[in-house]
Each structure stands twice: as C-alpha cells, then as structure tokens.
Amino acid sequence: MFISTDEIAQTVKMIQQEHLDIRTVTMGINLLSCVRGDIQATCQAVYDKITHTARNLVSVCCEIETELGIPIVNKRISVTPVGMIAPHDIDGCVALARTLDRAAAETGVNFIGGYSALVHKGYTVSEKTLVESLPYALLETQKVCTSVNVGTSKAGINMDAVRDMGILIKKAAELSAETGGASCARLVVFANAPEDNPFMAGAFHGVGEPECVINVGVSGPGVVKCAIEAVRGQDFTVLAETIKKTAFKITRMGQLVAKLASERLGVPFGIVDLSLAPTPAVGDSVARIIEEMGVGHCGAPGTTAALALLNDAVKKGGLMASSHVGGLSGAFIPVSEDEGMIEAVQKGSLCIEKLEAMTCVCSVGLDMIVVPGDTSASTISAIIADEAAIGMVNHKTTAVRIIPAPGKKVGDVVEFGGLLGSGPVMPVRQYEKDSSSFIARGGRIPAPMQSLKN
Amino acid sequence: MIKAVLTVIGSDRVGIIAAVSNMLAEADVNILDISQTTMDEIFTMTMLVDVTSVKGGFAPLAANLAALGDEMGLRIRLQHVDIFNAMHKI
Numbered sequence: 001m002f003i004s005t006d007e008i009a010q011t012v013k014m015i016q017q018e019h020l021d022i023r024t025v026t027m028g029i030n031l032l033s034c035v036r037g038d039i040q041a042t043c044q045a046v047y048d049k050i051t052h053t054a055r056n057l058v059s060v061c062c063e064i065e066t067e068l069g070i071p072i073v074n075k076r077i078s079v080t081p082v083g084m085i086a087p088h089d090i091d092g093c094v095a096l097a098r099t100l101d102r103a104a105a106e107t108g109v110n111f112i113g114g115y116s117a118l119v120h121k122g123y124t125v126s127e128k129t130l131v132e133s134l135p136y137a138l139l140e141t142q143k144v145c146t147s148v149n150v151g152t153s154k155a156g157i158n159m160d161a162v163r164d165m166g167i168l169i170k171k172a173a174e175l176s177a178e179t180g181g182a183s184c185a186r187l188v189v190f191a192n193a194p195e196d197n198p199f200m201a202g203a204f205h206g207v208g209e210p211e212c213v214i215n216v217g218v219s220g221p222g223v224v225k226c227a228i229e230a231v232r233g234q235d236f237t238v239l240a241e242t243i244k245k246t247a248f249k250i251t252r253m254g255q256l257v258a259k260l261a262s263e264r265l266g267v268p269f270g271i272v273d274l275s276l277a278p279t280p281a282v283g284d285s286v287a288r289i290i291e292e293m294g295v296g297h298c299g300a301p302g303t304t305a306a307l308a309l310l311n312d313a314v315k316k317g318g319l320m321a322s323s324h325v326g327g328l329s330g331a332f333i334p335v336s337e338d339e340g341m342i343e344a345v346q347k348g349s350l351c352i353e354k355l356e357a358m359t360c361v362c363s364v365g366l367d368m369i370v371v372p373g374d375t376s377a378s379t380i381s382a383i384i385a386d387e388a389a390i391g392m393v394n395h396k397t398t399a400v401r402i403i404p405a406p407g408k409k410v411g412d413v414v415e416f417g418g419l420l421g422s423g424p425v426m427p428v429r430q431y432e433k434d435s436s437s438f439i440a441r442g443g444r445i446p447a448p449m450q451s452l453k454n
Numbered sequence: 455m456i457k458a459v460l461t462v463i464g465s466d467r468v469g470i471i472a473a474v475s476n477m478l479a480e481a482d483v484n485i486l487d488i489s490q491t492t493m494d495e496i497f498t499m500t501m502l503v504d505v506t507s508v509k510g511g512f513a514p515l516a517a518n519l520a521a522l523g524d525e526m527g528l529r530i531r532l533q534h535v536d537i538f539n540a541m542h543k544i
Contacts (some may be wrong), residue, residue: 003459003535005489005500007542012461014533066513069533249541302520 015070019222019284022257023277024074025061026198028205028213028265029053029055031080031114039092042085043099050077050103050112051158055211058108060264064257065200072257073219073279073419074110077103083117083127085243090133097137097144098250104143111186111201113145118193121155121444126315127361131164135172138183145201150180151191151388152349156447162388163439165189170404170453173373177406180414184403185336185368189384191398196271197327202364213270214262217329218254218318219277220246222284224310232292239293240313247274247317255322256330273327274318278338280421286310286331287340287350299339299350308330308361328397336416336423337368345424352383352426360390365398371425375407378436379428380404385439393448456506457486457535460519464528466497474501474530480510482509497528502535 014020036043054077061075079100086093097115104112106346115137117127134146148165151157169189173181188202195206198215205213227246231238254272262269278286289310295302301445311330318327333355335341344350352369359365365387371380384400391398408425415422462470470475471490478485478501487502508515516532523530 002502003538003542005491005498008459008461009498010502011538011541012463012533016463016529016531050480063513066516067534069516069531070537079488252540253537256536260536 014060014223018226019279019281020220020253021073022216022254023197023219024076024217025072025261026076026078026203026215026217027054027056027057027256027265028078028209028215029080030209030211031082031085031204031294035085039087039095042087043095045415046096047099047103047311048078050211051106051334051340053410054107056063056265060261063264064260068255068257069414070257075108075109076198076200076203077109077112078205079112079114079116080207081114081116081204083119083130085282086126086130088125088129090129090136093130093133094136094140095259097133097141100144100404109143111143111145111200113147113200114205115144116148118149118160119161120152122150122158123161125213131168132136134168134187135175135183138172138186139175145203146189147190147193147202147204149193150384153192153392154447155192157385157388157392157445159439159445160442162352162381162385163385163437163442166377166379166439167400169380170377171427173404173406180416181373181403181405183275184415185420187401190394191388191401194327194397198273199275199277199328201401210268211269212267214258214267215270215273216258216261217256217273217275217277217327218250219279219284220250221252221276221278221286221289225283225285225289228289228292236309240309241309243313244317247314247331248321251318251321260446267402269324271324271326272318272320272322274315274325274329275327276314276331278334279419280337280339282339285338285340286333287338287344297349298344299354303354304357304361307358311362323384328363332363333358334367334401335369335426336421337419338421342422342424342443345426352428356386356390359387359398360394363397365391366400368401368403368420368423370405370408371400371426371428372402372410372425373404373408375404375428376434376436378439379434381439382435408430455504457534458503458505458512459538460501460503460530460532462497462499462523462530464497464523465495466492467526469500469541470497470526470528470544473522473526474519478503480509481515482507482518483515499513
C-alpha cells in the first residue's frame with residue numbers, strides 16, 4: 001500500500017482517541033459595502049450579505065467532515081469591525097448586533113465575531129457608541145462575539161478605553177448575572193489584535209483582508225500530549241523535535257481542510273492558525289502537556305519555560321505544513337476551557353499572576369478567567385492594562401477575557417457549558433489601596449521603544 | 455480514480471471481511487488493496503478502495519459502514535485518502 005498501515009493507524013488513532021479535530025473554519029466577510037442612509041436599511045444589507053455569502057459554509061464543512069472523517073467542531077463567521085459601520089446611537093448598534101445574531105442563526109454557524117472596535121489610538125463617535133452598547137448587545141444575542149483593541153506596539157495603549165472596558169465588563173456581567181456573567185465570555189479586550197484570527201471570541205475581518213476569506217484553526221493538545229508520552233525522560237532537543245513533528249501533522253490537516261473549503265466555496269484561502277486550542281474534555285488539555293513535560297502541576301515553577309518551548313515548537317512544526325500561517329498561532333491557556341487548568345486552579349498551583357507570566361511566552365493572554373463578583377471596575381481595568389503592556393512591549397497579541405461573576409466568591413465554580421467549560425473563581429490580590437488612581441488618569445500610554453532592547 | 459481508506463478496528467470474529475466486502479460490492483466499490491493485523495488482540499484491517507462510482511454517494515456508504523461496525527462491535531471508518539496523504543507525505 002502507498003501509505004503504510006502504521007501511518008493509517010496513527011491518523012485514525014489521533015482522531016478517535018486523541019481528540020484531533022479542526023477547531024474552526026471561519027469565513028471572513030467584508031461589511032463596508034453594507035452602509036446605507038438609515039440603520040434599518042444597513043441592517044437589512046448586512047443580513048442579506050452574510051446570509052448570501054455564507055449560505056453554503058456549514059453544508060460544505062459537513063461534507064468535508066464526512067469525506068475526511070475528521071470533525072470540524074465549529075463553523076464561524078467573522079465580519080468587518082462593526083465599529084466602522086455603526087450608527088451614533090446605542091439602540092442602532094444593538095439592532096446591528098441582533099442582525100448579526102439572526103444571520104448566524106440563519107446560516108447555522110456556531111458564532112459570529114466582529115462586533116468590534118479598534119480604538120488603540122482613540123475612539124471615533126461610532127466606535128465610542130459601539131463600545132458603550134457592548135453589555136446590551138451581548139445580553140440580547142447568543143452567538144455574537146465582541147472585541148475591543150485597546151493597544152498596539154505602534155500606537156501605545158488607549159487608557160481611556162482601558163478604563164471604559166473595566167466598567168463595561170462589570171456592566172455586562174451584572175446584566176447577565178443569572179448565567180454567572182456569561183456575557184463576558186463573548187467579550188475580549190486585545191492589544192495587537194490580528195486581522196485574520198479565526199478563533200472566538202476575538203475574530204473579526206480586518207480592513208486589510210479581501211472581500212471574503214476562509215481561515216482555519218486547528219486543535220490537538222491531546223495528540224501532542226500522547227506524542228510526548230513516548231519520549232518521557234529524554235532531553236529537550238528530543239522533546240522539541242517530537243512536538244514539531246506532531247504539530248506538522250496536525251497543521252497539514254488544517255491546510256487540507258482549508259484548501260478544500262476554499263475550493264468548494266469559491267472563496268480565497270487566508271491562513272491556517274497554528275494554535276493548540278484545548279477543550280474541557282479529558283485528554284484535550286494544554287496544562288496536561290506541561291505536566292507531561294515534567295512540571296509537577298501546571299502553574300508550578302518551570303511552567304513558563306515549558307510553555308515557551310511548547311509554543312515555539314508548535315509554530316516551527318506548523319510553519320512548513322501550511323502555505324500561509326497567521327491569526328493567533330500559539331498555545332491557548334483559557335482556564336475554564338482546559339480540564340488541567342481548572343484542576344491546577346483548584347489545587348492552588350495556578351494563579352492570575354502566574355498566568356500573566358505565561359502569557360508573555362504564548363498565545364493570547366488572560367483567557368476565561370473568572371474572578372469574584374465584587375472585583376472593582378478599576379481593578380479589572382488595571383489587569384487589562386498590565387496585559388496590554390505585555391503585548392505592546394513584546395510586539396505580540398495579548399488579550400483579556402475576564403468574568404467578574406456576580407455574587408460569586410473564591411472557590412465557587414461557574415458553569416458556562418459547551419466549549420466554554422466551567423470556571424473556578426480565582427482570587428484577585430486585594431490591598432488596602434487599589435489602583436483606581438492609576439486608571440483614573442486617562443489618556444494614552446506612549447508607544448514603546450523599538451530599539452535598545454533589553 | 456477517487457480513493458478512500460477503510461479501517462476496521464475491534465475484537466476479531468468470524469465474518470468481518472465478508473460483511474464489509476459485501477456492503478462495498480453492493481455499493482459498486484472496488485477493493486484495491488487489503489491488509490490486516492492483530493495487535494494486542496485488537497483486530498485492525500485496512501482497505502484501499504475505489505469510490506469513483508460509488509452507488510448512492512460517499513456519505514451514505516460511510517454512514518452504513520459505521521452502522522455495520524456498531525452492529526458488530528467494531529469501529530469502521532471510511533475516509534478519503536487525501537487526509538492520510540496530507541498527514542504523511544510531503
């Protein structure tokens with residue numbers, strides 16, 4: 001046989017036992033052509049464009065899933081940041097959010113992202129309105145994902161937006177108190193947000209993108225963990241090589257699916273995102289990879305180094321497997337979505353400060369962190385500022401997706417369901433004086449040095 | 455020619471190959487190559503098949519084979535050959 005039985009068995013085992021899947025096929029759609037004179041006409045144009053462009057997205061993905069025998073867990077849509085086409089009143093913005101939600105339901109996708117604003121240097125009137133509408137837009141929709149970019153390495157950090165986001169995250173949590181503040185799981189605050197990210201909640205169709213595009217995100221923490229079990233006790237060179245080879249194989253799946261989806265939908269292929277995305281399922285955890293490397297508990301000393309090696313090896317292995325790589329590309333560490341991370345928090349080995357250090361060497365940032373409901377808006381803003389600073393200075397994407405669960409205390413667990421998992425409430429350090437005076441300053445943190453690096 | 459790989463994994467028993475090849479024959483699917491091993495008492499059969507003129511379409515056949523597997527206590531999967539080529543060939 002042209003492929004050996006062992007190779008066939010390996011692929012089948014990865015899918016059946018090690019949770020190998022394609023995490024998402026995301027179609028990016030430009031909405032700039034949908035602006036009309038009044039908001040109703042704009043909403044109609046947005047609805048028509050999305051439902052027409054993505055009419056075959058789900059059926060084509062299901063077809064590919066059956067033929068290749070690999071699950072495509074999510075089918076998603078990302079759109080032009082709505083802040084660019086939003087009206088100047090909150091009701092109008094929320095009407096647009098409801099339109100996106102209806103379009104998502106009609107096309108059958110799991111999520112639609114792009115109810116977003118890029119405000120790293122300042123707000124336009126539309127963007128300011130959209131940002132203020134976020135808690136209401138989230139409350140009135142189920143599938144709409146939202147994001148706000150508050151900083152970049154070239155523009156610095158918009159601290160006015162950082163202050164506002166603390167207040168709005170609190171508001172969104174309070175409005176969705178019945179579900180433990182679940183609205184906040186669909187709200188990400190970014191620094192250096194990528195324009196072609198297929199992953200939620202932060203996906204949007206950037207302004208440098210074509211009219212329509214297909215981006216694919218792969219998964220596979222379980223496959224990496226099983227691969228490195230075979231090299232237990234061997235040195236780091238062997239470990240890194242093993243991860244690279246595995247990442248190559250995983251990414252080839254993503255490239256194949258992206259190619260097929262792009263051909264069958266008649267839409268250009270954008271990128272494959274090389275992220276290791278965990279799920280709450282046992283055996284699909286990034287934390288367990290770190291522990292398999294030899295770190296006793298995720299979060300213990302050694303975790304940052306282990307994660308740095310993992311993240312780098314995944315990228316090196318994946319790069320050759322795909323013709324175009326982009327998006328977030330790195331290991332994700334969303335606490336509530338990773339069974340090993342949840343256990344690490346409950347055992348006390350993983351805290352917010354350690355997660356912050358981990359975000360310096362891997363993809364994204366403080367992701368799906370549940371904190372006590374009485375955490376103040378200025379404290380949340382200060383956490384966002386810290387994370388944005390890491391992204392800004394290190395020229396990488398960082399993000400904060402934090403849920404101040406109303407009425408919940410440290411030790412409680414908030415259930416979000418599905419891929420969002422369940423989040424243990426993590427302690428936020430409290431002192432006599434908080435950081436509210438720092439956040440109250442407002443204005444912008446200037447862009448950092450590009451040279452004299454130390 | 456459109457090729458697919460059929461894998462059967464489970465405990466060995468009488469009639470596995472017969473049942474699978476019958477279903478393939480009924481769907482006009484030609485068997486190009488076949489190999490089987492028993493590793494750790496787990497029966498593994500791999501077939502390379504030609505699905506160019508599959509009767510009734512690929513998806514229904516894949517579903518019928520999976521259902522046959524459930525009946526016999528086996529995991530039967532039919533997958534397009536592209537996925538194996540993509541993963542193992544550069």
